[in-house]
Amino acid sequence: MTAIQVDGLTKSYGDFVAVGGISFDVPRGEIFALLGRNGAGKTTTVEVLAGFQVPDEGTVRVLGLDPARDRAKVRASTGIMLQEAGFFPDLTVAQTVDAWRDFVAAPRPRAETLELTGLGAKAGTKVRQLSGGEKRRLDLALALLSRPDVLFLDEPTTGMDPEARKHTWEVIRDLAGQGTTILLTTHYLEEAQRLATSMAIMDRGLIVAHGGMAETLASQAGRVAFELPTAVAPEDLPIPVTSVEGRTAVCRAADPDLAAQTLLGWAGERGLRLRGLEVRTATLEDLFLDLAAGEKNDKKVA
Numbered sequence: 001m002t003a004i005q006v007d008g009l010t011k012s013y014g015d016f017v018a019v020g021g022i023s024f025d026v027p028r029g030e031i032f033a034l035l036g037r038n039g040a041g042k043t044t045t046v047e048v049l050a051g052f053q054v055p056d057e058g059t060v061r062v063l064g065l066d067p068a069r070d071r072a073k074v075r076a077s078t079g080i081m082l083q084e085a086g087f088f089p090d091l092t093v094a095q096t097v098d099a100w101r102d103f104v105a106a107p108r109p110r111a112e113t114l115e116l117t118g119l120g121a122k123a124g125t126k127v128r129q130l131s132g133g134e135k136r137r138l139d140l141a142l143a144l145l146s147r148p149d150v151l152f153l154d155e156p157t158t159g160m161d162p163e164a165r166k167h168t169w170e171v172i173r174d175l176a177g178q179g180t181t182i183l184l185t186t187h188y189l190e191e192a193q194r195l196a197t198s199m200a201i202m203d204r205g206l207i208v209a210h211g212g213m214a215e216t217l218a219s220q221a222g223r224v225a226f227e228l229p230t231a232v233a234p235e236d237l238p239i240p241v242t243s244v245e246g247r248t249a250v251c252r253a254a255d256p257d258l259a260a261q262t263l264l265g266w267a268g269e270r271g272l273r274l275r276g277l278e279v280r281t282a283t284l285e286d287l288f289l290d291l292a293a294g295e296k297n298d299k300k301v302a
């Protein structure tokens with residue numbers, strides 16, 4: 001069953017079109033990444049889904065409900081973590097959680113919530129004394145209090161150190177494993193690639209790439225990189241070189257394993273060593289860079 005449906009969503013601020021008619025679906029229990037540069041329209045989309053904003057055009061449904069009309073029902077089954085948390089700085093972590101628990105029917109116990117988000121040792125710490133990453137964890141803790149069926153996470157790991165980030169990824173994965181549907185926005189492409197089963201990339205209010213994470217990346221050119229041996233020019237190589245960065249030659253190829261085999265065979269016949277050889281399938285970062293490069297070329301053509 002579809003947990004989140006967005007169909008032709010448009011949202012403007014005055015004359016400025018922040019979201020220009022986007023559509024996507026998220027099935028139940030999936031992690032969906034909404035990606036894009038600053039100002040692409042991600043937060044606006046999340047705010048409409050959470051019922052904070054009303055669409056100008058198009059429809060959105062969360063668990064089959066209209067978040068603007070059925071706000072109370074949608075709120076009861078969703079959790080949201082926005083970019084800017086509004087905490088009371090003089091309350092402790094425990095007091096903050098307790099204050100929020102009062103607003104939630106059948107809330108998760110405080111100790112369980114703090115344990116889940118790695119804040120167990122910080123229960124007595126005042127919010128003003130928390131680090132940026134710890135504040136994000138507290139935000140996540142509050143979003144999880146209602147055991148939501150749908151979770152909106154707007155840049156959930158910003159400011160977290162690598163260990164805290166990995167811990168949060170585990171929490172997110174576990175929640176999805178238990179059936180929670182998660183819509184995630186992030187600027188950490190590795191995070192999106194690791195967590196999400198499907199994604200959409202937005203640019204200036206429009207979706208410019210959309211699909212299953214594995215399928216989308218598999219359809220992109222992979223990458224073979226190596227140090228160009230001395231006295232070898234890029235045009236001598238048996239596969240086309242996409243770019244040369246310093247002495248590193250980069251070849252983008254639909255089948256990077258095959259390209260590497262061709263290259264190694266060629267080098268072997270000539271007794272050449274290919275130092276620093278790196279062969280990999282496409283990453284989300286490659287996809288982003290390709291989209292940006294495509295845009296630059298379009299501008300040149302126009």
Ligand SMILES: Nc1ncnc2c1ncn2[C@@H]1O[C@H](COP(=O)(O)OP(=O)(O)OP(=O)(O)O)[C@@H](O)[C@H]1O
Binds near residue numbers: 037038041
């Ligand atoms: N209340 C508002 N009034 C006017 N313009 C707004 C308002 N909120 C957002 N915008 C503009 O709409 C555009 C989309 O903003 P939005 O916050 O949705 O982007 P985003 O993709 O979440 O960006 P970021 O990655 O920086 O968080 C931006 O250009 C922003 O300046």
